[in-house]
Amino acid sequence: MEIPYTVAARPDTGLNNGKIGIWLFLASEVMLFGALFASYVMLRVGAAEWPAGATYLNVPLATLNTVVLISSSVTMVLAWASLVKGQFGRFRLFLGVTILCGLAFLVVKYVEYSTKFHHELFPSTNTFLAIYFTLTGLHGLHVIAGMAVNSWLWGPGSRMWKTDPVHFTNRVENAGLFWHLVDLVWIFLFPVLYLL
């Protein structure tokens, strides 16, 4: 049996299955991070003292990571646009750069984490570090998940381009929506944790 609307848009919503699915998933992701941001606010307003983020955290490294993630969002858009224009080689180039940007982000995060651990700063040290590691750790897992999906689409998953290019292009667009959400979350994590 053929599953309807895998590529074509449903007449009532104007969307295909994948697009609806990814947006419902992103909505659940907003609530997941929203719950943790609310926890941050609750911990902060309930604390007698709250350290400035820069007391513990490295602002220049986090600024670098902000630039890296923003850049990766642009290359993700360029990868999708290349497919729409039928330029598979350019798609692979731009998606490859996106994956490398994700890797660079994780390397910087590793440097940050290892420095904290070297100075014996752990989630159990205080409430600020507990919420810092929770929020950035969960965000880091999302970066890894996005890289896994993008790597699949860059490698074995790209075989679909030959058999069903429109469906493949939609998959890349949906992977891009997830990647942009990861960028969006970091845009708020950066000032909230590092600068305020």
Add this chain to the structure above:
Amino acid sequence: MSEAHAPEAASHDHAEVDRHVRAALVVFGSLLVLTAFTVTAWSLHLPRRSAITLALLIAVVKGSLVAAFFMHLISEKRFIYWVLALTAALFFPLLLFPMLTAPGAVLH
């Protein structure tokens, strides 16, 4: 059921995609400038209330640019707007409730 409607990706013509790419590059530049503003504002050591307001304001502008242009929300289907409206209706009370129940505790 038949798939009578045109595939979504096929409906993007090249000129439309080129416009989308140009907009994305402008947004990219804007995001870099706004990131520089955020860090500059932080380095000025403003009073805490002003620093929080300014940093969050810039973050909201940056987030809106990403959502509008990178995630295509500036020209998306109505169904998705309804999904996001429902999400916002749940998200903002969740976020604001702790602040409203402890007035003044964070902004002094």
